[in-house]
Amino acid sequence: MTTPPDVIRSAYAQLAVTDLAAARWFWVDMLGLHVQHEDAGAVYLRGTDELTHHSLVLRSGPVAALDHIAYRVRTPEDVDRAERFFASLGRPVRRVPAGTGTHGVGDAVRVVDPLGFTVEFFHDIARGERLIQRYDLHRGAQIARLDHFNICTPDIPAAYEHYTSLGFGCSETIEGDEHELYAAWMYRKQTVHDVAFTGGAGPRLHHVGMATHESHQVLRTADVFGSLRKEHHIERGPGRHGVSNAFYVYLRDPDGHRVEIYTSDYYTGDPDHETFRWNVHDDRRRDFWGNAVIESWYKEASPVLDLDGRLQPISESVLDESAVQVGADGLGIVEPS
Numbered sequence: 001m002t003t004p005p006d007v008i009r010s011a012y013a014q015l016a017v018t019d020l021a022a023a024r025w026f027w028v029d030m031l032g033l034h035v036q037h038e039d040a041g042a043v044y045l046r047g048t049d050e051l052t053h054h055s056l057v058l059r060s061g062p063v064a065a066l067d068h069i070a071y072r073v074r075t076p077e078d079v080d081r082a083e084r085f086f087a088s089l090g091r092p093v094r095r096v097p098a099g100t101g102t103h104g105v106g107d108a109v110r111v112v113d114p115l116g117f118t119v120e121f122f123h124d125i126a127r128g129e130r131l132i133q134r135y136d137l138h139r140g141a142q143i144a145r146l147d148h149f150n151i152c153t154p155d156i157p158a159a160y161e162h163y164t165s166l167g168f169g170c171s172e173t174i175e176g177d178e179h180e181l182y183a184a185w186m187y188r189k190q191t192v193h194d195v196a197f198t199g200g201a202g203p204r205l206h207h208v209g210m211a212t213h214e215s216h217q218v219l220r221t222a223d224v225f226g227s228l229r230k231e232h233h234i235e236r237g238p239g240r241h242g243v244s245n246a247f248y249v250y251l252r253d254p255d256g257h258r259v260e261i262y263t264s265d266y267y268t269g270d271p272d273h274e275t276f277r278w279n280v281h282d283d284r285r286r287d288f289w290g291n292a293v294i295e296s297w298y299k300e301a302s303p304v305l306d307l308d309g310r311l312q313p314i315s316e317s318v319l320d321e322s323a324v325q326v327g328a329d330g331l332g333i334v335e336p337s
């Protein structure tokens with residue numbers, strides 16, 4: 001196997017939205033993301049702490065879907081390594097020279113990874129003004145930065161193996177009594193995750209996780225949606241996660257794309273950091289207070305487009321966590337086989 005690229009972190013997601021103005025209302029007016037650039041067909045957004053051009057791109061399109069997730073790599077040579085790595089796996093690979101791809105991003109490579117996701121690896125990206133202490137510009141949820149991608153895939157062990165081969169560590173898992181792998185959280189930056197896997201039909205994007213500095217920003221976000229009679233955008237929470245220990249709320253944008261507002265997870269940077277393993281029957285795993293997980297959270301997600309913008313076919317899940325009888329969820333009636 002060829003040398004993998006040195007991934008620094010999850011860097012941006014590019015979402016296709018069917019009504020750019022409605023999406024702008026949600027992500028800019030309500031969540032407060034900073035507009036770094038916009039044109040007739042797309043808006044480029046970032047959080048208050050982000051120094052690179054964007055961490056979210058909303059592109060107008062006929063179908064609500066994920067264009068691609070993107071990881072920043074340490075050097076320009078790591079873009080070449082990514083191209084060779086995925087070519088050696090026999091995966092579709094397409095070089096995207098500077099100026100021909102996403103606005104603000106330099107030389108990049110886009111691949112369809114073994115899980116069926118379109119993934120971009122880049123190093124060069126334009127800078128944005130330092131907003132960390134421009135409190136006068138901090139609005140809405142006061143989102144600091146993109147924290148992670150959560151992806152739906154039917155084969156969690158395959159996802160774990162693929163991201164392990166890319167040098168990702170594993171901070172936490174959800175496992176069955178026989179250690180069947182239901183979910184995993186994996187990282188390159190020194191927090192709980194850059195990517196996590198939710199068992200289900202895939203490839204689909206489950207959510208993008210956006211970090212705030214304080215739990216009161218999570219709570220206020222939910223309050224503002226309630227005040228404006230937009231509470232139907234609130235899907236799950238606010239609450240405290242078992243996995244990651246983060247405080248969270250999940251929202252759905254006008255196209256149904258899911259976003260998590262997430263704060264206060266923990267450091268994972270020591271080389272001998274140990275994986276914390278949850279049992280699928282522990283009903284504190286997903287909400288530490290034992291609150292049930294709404295069925296839509298397990299079942300609904302955004303489809304994914306291939307390198308040519310065509311919808312990727314979706315294959316069904318192997319293990320269905322929502323079918324596991326646990327105290328709080330109570331969604332299913334069948335123990336895992």
Ligand SMILES: O=S(=O)(O)c1ccc(O)c(O)c1
Nearest residue numbers: 209241242243244285286287
């Ligand atoms: O619901 S879980 O506690 O499993 C969880 C933990 C961290 C996340 O980012 C997440 O989306 C979900």
Ligand SMILES: [Ca+2]
Nearest residue numbers: 231232234235
């Ligand atoms: Ca709701």
Ligand SMILES: [Fe+2]
Nearest residue numbers: 148150209260
């Ligand atoms: Fe998340």
